[in-house]
Amino acid sequence: MRNWISKLSSFILNLSLFWKVGFIIGACVLVNFALTFYFYFLFEEIMNNPSLATQQELRLYFERSLLFLIIFVFIFLIWGALAFYYMVKRPLDRMRQKIAELITNPRASMVEMENISCLRARDEIGSLACTVENLIQQFKDLEIYRHLIENDEDLMDIYTRLGKTLENLSLGAIVIYEVSNSANTMSVVYKSDEDLEVNPEPLFNADHCRAKRTGEVVDSIGTPSPCKYYEYQGVTNHVCIPMTSGGKVLAVVEIHLPGTITTLKSKKIMEKLSMARRYLEETAPVLESKRYALALKEQSLKDPLTGLYNRRFLEGILDNLTAQVLRRGTTLGVLMCDLDYFKSINDKYGHDIGDLILKELANLLVSSVRKSDLVVRFGGEEFLILLIDMKEGESEKVAEKIRRKVEEHEFKTPKGIIRRTISIGCSEFPVDTTHIWEAIKFADVALYKAKELGRNKVVRFQREFWTSEEY
Structure with missing residues (x-):
């Protein structure tokens, strides 16, 4: 019964x-x-x-x-x-x-809420209960996601987390392009499949991307071949969703649709695309604020005239840099460079010409060393070059190459061609000392010795240069 x-x-x-x-x-x-x-x-x-x-x-x-x-x-x-x-x-x-x-309580993800799936009826109320439960779960997932990316320190961590999250929607392979609005370029920062062939080089005119140019979702199903930048034209369909904030496109998410998806109008696909856009909407303000903070930090660590890192940046990275050099058992070359008779340029041609000379000299120094090496504007017309992972004795050879390159260079200015020479002092860490700031001081002492010897010279630090009476 x-x-x-x-x-x-x-x-x-x-x-x-x-x-x-x-x-x-x-x-x-x-x-x-x-x-x-x-x-x-x-x-x-x-x-x-x-x-x-x-x-x-x-x-x-x-x-x-x-x-x-x-x-x-x-x-x-x-x-x-x-x-x-x-x-x-x-x-x-x-x-x-x-x-x-x-x-x-919008932060519902932090609150233990009773599961409303206890409404087991399969009538309209049960269907409504299921819809509300799914909505609450989506709010929870979005809140957890936003909390995670807010605590990510690196932009690449945010792009990777976004890509992994979008992968879970099972829409297809994911490629994320970062947009630089100042340079109007786009570059790949994430792809879900390592075998996916995408152009690793930046797109130097981001307006070629239809999604970036219009700020609207673009798909190849409704509009065949809508974007010249897509690598798989005629092979697979795709959807490109722009991530926008404040009227600017910060990134473009490219979704490579599998062959089984031939329409975007099915309820399931529309729900997944809608969820993807919600994740982009959550990401946009966090990404913009972190990019802005990073830009401010970069400005504070870079010399505004030459674009080189400044002394403040140097102070922040020296401990880690020297620890790595010691761990690898290599040598850190320290070059202190100073343009000869630079004051006469300012006196004769003006400070605007002097600034042009410094900017061009900075570019010349950067092009004379490896990408792994570090060029820092140390102050005034002095530049510090750190040659990373060198062999003992090689730093002086690099310094001589730089000296000859500057000597042969013609600085083109509105007031004609100007030629100048450079004096360089050289020391090596940990060969000369196990204290990096002392090595920098040794290079500075060698620089002054080069000036005393008539300028346009490279001088390797010697212990006899270091006298207690002078220093």
Whole structure:
């Protein structure tokens, strides 16, 4: 008996809301017909039985019938109210409560919320409960994602996290392009498949990308071959979604769709693309603020005239740099460079020409060493060059190459060609000393020795240069 009642309850619970309401209304109609027939047969019996047709007996019959009617209607109303409460009102109240919690506490991911999937009915209310539950879960996922990227220190960590998250949507292979609005370039910062062939070189005119140029979603299904920059034209379809903030495109996400996807209008694909756009919307403000903070940091660590790193940057990286050199057992070459007779340029041609000379000299020094080496504007017309992972004695050869290159160079200015020479002092860490700042001081001492010897020279530091009377 209990099992039969349980099956009946489950059957009623899983009926459509339309059928539940219809069931209640149908029961009302049946009760109405039952009462109508009851009173009809009652009066027929009275009319056909003259012995009952006395006033007192008629009154008794009416009182009994009325009492029966009142009791029946009262029971029926209680049953209807309970049915409506358990089938409709209580599930709706639960959902209303969860939605209210979500509104009053947007950081719902940090709060343990009761799982509303306890509304197991498969009717319209159950469907609505499932939709609300999915919505709450999406809010949780987005909040967790935003919290994670806010704590990521490196931009590449954010791009990687975004790419991995979009991969989980199972839309296809993911490629993320970072957009530099100042240089109007685009470059690949993430791809989900290492075998995916994408151009590693930056796109030097980002406006060739339709998604970047328009700031709108572009797909090859609705518009065949919409973008000249896509590598797989005619092979696979793709969707490009721009990540925008403040009217600027920060990045473009390129999704390589599998061959099984031939339309973007299916409900499942539209939901996934909508979710992808939500992740981009969450990422955009965080990415922009971190890029802005990084730009400010770069400005504070770089010399505004030459674009080289400054002394503040040097102070921040020297400890790690020297530790790596010692661990690898190599040598760090230290070159202190100073342009000869630079003051006469400012006096004769003006400071604007002097600035042009310094900028061109900075470019010349950078082009004379490896990309792994470091050129720093140390102050005024002095430049410090750190030659990383050198062999002992090689630093002096590099310094001589730089000296000859500057000597042969013609500085072109609005006031004609200017030629200058350079003096360079050289020391090596940890050959000359195990203290890096002392090595820099040794290179500076060697530089002054080169000046004393007539300039346009490279001088290797010697211990006899270091006297307590002078230093």
